[in-house]
Amino acid sequence: MAAQGKAHLETQYGLLTGIAAEAGVSLSTVSKVVHRRRDVGAATRARVEELLARSGYVRPWEPEPARPRQIIAVFRDMSGPYTLEVARGIVDAAGELGINVVTGTTSRRPISRWLEECVALGAAGLIIVISMLAEEDQRRIVEQRLPVVLIDPLSAPSLDIPSIGVTNWNGARDAMQHLLGLGHTRIGMVAGRSHSLAGAARLHGYRAALEEAGIGYDPSIVRSTDFDYDEALTASLQILRSAEPPTAVFAASDAQALGVLEAARQEGFGVPDDLAVMSFDDTLVAAMACPPLSAVRQPFEELGHEATRVLMQLAEGRPPVSPRIELATELVLRTSTSVPRHADRSR
Template identity: 40%
Template structure:
């Protein structure tokens, strides 16, 4: 046998070789490659480094045991909210040795069926869906694929058995409204995303609760629903600010909507915050890049992405979850877009 052939054979590493290099048992190597939780992080890192150094390629284990892959699915990734969720998922994936594949949700029945078949054929470890509205076709396709599913900030809650990760939206809406009320605003508008959005409904009801506690009524003309877009925020804000009795402050259901509100104020020659206070929701990077910098309710977006990935792995491993609906705390970040009602009010 030639030296080249011998060298080639030597490069076909075994579990025993990985175990010897890492200084652990073969059983421990097996646990690490199968993502078992009962291994310390330090040991897991040693085993993975040894496997990488030896270019170990499993034969008796499934490929997804050594190289778990999670799909993360968006309606669109052209927004900072999606980007920051994705960053959290990727960071957790890097730490845990999980590859992340980014996809856009399919839009028709034929694609839905193909999506389910593809997920099943590729043996995905799990799937994370961000904000998207899951149709019955989507859910059936994933059920047939038997793939663990976690939804981040779900638009619809048609299936309470679906595991979700989100934020304390009701508390965030309550805190945003209280901030504006404490500044002295009595006529406060709300501009949200889709009316069917569970997270937006929670923000709206928290907002309403603060107004009611303060003895303030919400004019139905000051509650508007659209999409989570700049254009929707701008157009709906123009309508509210053009009323005979416009709001002195607006709570927006997302930072992107809030930036549209600020643009609407500018187009009507109103200054923020002197003539209109604006509060957003998310605390994406846009909030600190805007002019003025945006007061907003902070969702821990990267932490939500990390939690979603870890939860998918728990489902894949058959672990029991403490809750099917995980909520991380929000907080109000006060910046420059809010102030007490100014000397010149909108419409005066």
């Protein structure tokens, strides 16, 4: 016990020494703040107290406050590959912090009910994934200072509610530049809905790449759907049955890309020889598709970790540095994309 006590004192001494150096004050000044002495200026005291709180320092004579040991993660549904990847990232991140995760959906219980549940359970806070926040819900979150973090919100939230996403515009532009670099000049897109921030940004990235390449936008080979397989299949059949079908299609999600692959099979298009297919997400299903999908990879594990980190920071009364965090995407190339085969494909 004596050895453990000595080690603890050395750790505390090192912590206070580091705080003194960061605050630009003497160790004795930090000691005065720790012991709540009055002979320290207000500005210096506030700075040192902030650093003490940030480091998790607990005064030896004060009991460490009990922290909530669970958070709530709410999804629109739990059916798609994207949802499962994000859920895994949140659960893994929370597990590293010793925090349990309660998961649910908004299909049968609205967000307003989940906000009530968060308070009733005494949870640290709420992570909401791909959902539309009503004005009343946003107002309640802000006014009651409820710790809430959004991942890929469908609409732009209040600046008082932090949100996390990826570089959707840049990712879509990178995907298009890859297809253009292969020699494709007629590229269709199965896009997301216009009300989705992520979907709109990916469509804008698609159009920007076309404009940069001097290629006109053709709405006849672009369809907007939910990030959904069945809708994407229907939309892809329409694109491939157009008078001048594309040699490549960019899908705004893996679920949509699977719909493109099935439409190509039904219409007799070989992938990638007759039709290159590029996706966005790179969930587990992308590598298992036939053929494996080239895709823009979202950092799902990092998304979950960042959302959990920001949420716990909010729960401790510390606002994030920025209300919007965007994580970088990267291009993953597999065998669903290749140079176009220039041949008469009229039907």
